[in-house]
Amino acid sequence: MxxxxxxxxxxxxxxxxxxxxxxxxxxxxxxxxxxxxxxxxxxxxxxxxxxxxxxxxxxxxxxxxxxxxxxxxxxxxxxxxxxxxxxxxxxxxxxxxxxxxxxxxxxxxxxxxxxxxxxxxxxxxxxxxxxxxxxxxxxxxxxxxxxxxxxxxxxxxxxxxxxxxxxxxxxxxxxxxxxxxxxxxxxxxxxxxxxxxxxxxxxGAAPVPPASSPPATPRHQPFPGAAFFAVGRNSPVITAMGRRLVAEGCSAYAVGPGPRWTEADRRSYAAWQRKLGYRGADADGIPGPVSWAALNVPYTA
CATH class of the missing domain: 3.40.80.10 (Peptidoglycan recognition protein-like)
Structure with missing residues (x-):
């Protein structure tokens, strides 16, 4: 016990x-x-x-x-x-x-x-x-x-x-x-x-420690809530998100990404959700807390 x-x-x-x-x-x-x-x-x-x-x-x-x-x-x-x-x-x-x-x-x-x-x-x-x-x-x-x-x-x-x-x-x-x-x-x-x-x-064997101290964990943007991602939203958080989507090979952007939430953002995020294994309604392009945490969007002041 x-x-x-x-x-x-x-x-x-x-x-x-x-x-x-x-x-x-x-x-x-x-x-x-x-x-x-x-x-x-x-x-x-x-x-x-x-x-x-x-x-x-x-x-x-x-x-x-x-x-x-x-x-x-x-x-x-x-x-x-x-x-x-x-x-x-x-x-x-x-x-x-x-x-x-x-x-x-x-x-x-x-x-x-x-x-x-x-x-x-x-x-x-x-x-x-x-x-x-x-x-x-x-x-x-x-x-x-x-x-x-x-x-x-x-x-x-x-x-x-x-x-x-x-x-x-x-x-x-x-x-x-x-x-x-x-x-x-x-x-x-x-x-x-x-x-x-x-x-x-x-x-039977102890965990192998890292060869050196890991770098400091970067600050990631907290999940702002699904309602944040709506037509007309203008925020540097959306730009930071878009850049991470591009880096993950999930870009549906013709130009950008930029600070205003667009259909290209939604389609890019849907590609990210599918990359994580989501299907159907789970891959609707609207960020959720789990997929957002996995994207590691850099903190934007």
Whole structure:
């Protein structure tokens, strides 16, 4: 058993393990602690989102829905390997599960797999997993056909290892949702024994520190809100955004970019959203907080 990591400690652990982290606005105080306990913690549960598109999946996991308010996990692992932090504290991700599984996770004494679960949310004797586990939701349709890119699997390995290393746990402290509840099938598309083998190998060696101190992090423009990007808006922020879009190979500009929001800006930003993996209505060309954070628009006074 362990005391949950602070927000700063979690970010530091993930980055030390080589994880690319995006901090969703408000994640550090976003939790369900008023509903029940958070901690002591005993492990990590890996899920799939049954959704597509990074931005839509992150927003879903941050906000939740009427029957299950957010956060629905602590971090969302996108297909490009980026980990988007959406919650810090108790999250609605694990639900009720098997007390025998929990005992073996705490002891870290099982073989290839923990014992098959016999409990689920609402069943008599189920244990509250939301109090005991960190949760990572991985963007995937969960149909067994949606691919798991190498970058995403690497991020699952690294993020899980980061939490384990911070707490002094082994890879047996990482389980899939299907190993916790007899109602669940996630994650589908890779096996947890294979993932634990990867995590164990990573934990067998210390993270490699950078060769030299990294340069100071540049200041990036905070997300000004979707309503900012409207016809008639004139701002140096739009120029800075356009230059970043050009640098990312997402230009639909005939001339420019310039400070006034135009259709060329919208089409250029839509190209950026598609580059991030968004499709359909998720790639409408109107900036959202996740895609904006990924663009790293330089700060404009």
């Amino acid at each position: 362990a005391t949950p990591l602070t927000a700063d400690a979690l970010v530091a652990a993930l980055r030390a393990e080589g994880v690319t982290v995006v901090e969703h606005p408000g994640w550090r105080t976003h939790n369900r602690d008023h509903i029940g306990p958070w901690g002591p913690v005993n492990g990590v549960i890996v899920h799939h989102t049954v959704s597509s598109g990074t931005e839509a999946s992150v927003e879903l996991c941050y906000n939740g829905y009427a029957a299950l308010p957010g956060p629905l996990c602590h971090g969302v692992i996108a297909k490009d390997g980026t980990v988007h932090l959406v919650g810090n504290g108790r999250a609605n991700h694990a639900g009720g599960g098997d007390p025998d599984v929990l005992a073996h996770v705490i002891a870290e004494d099982y073989g290839e797999r923990p014992p098959a679960p016999r409990y689920h949310e609402g069943s008599a004797g189920a244990v509250d997993g939301n109090a005991r586990f960190y949760g990572f939701e991985c963007v995937n349709l969960g149909d067994g056909k949606d691919p798991w890119p190498a970058a995403q699997l690497d991020a699952i390995e690294r993020a899980s290892a980061a939490v384990c290393r911070a707490h002094g746990w082994t890879a047996r402290s990482v389980i899939g949702h299907l190993e916790w509840s007899d109602w669940k099938v996630d994650p589908r598309g890779f096996t947890m024994p294979a993932m634990r083998t990867r995590i164990a190998a990573r934990l």
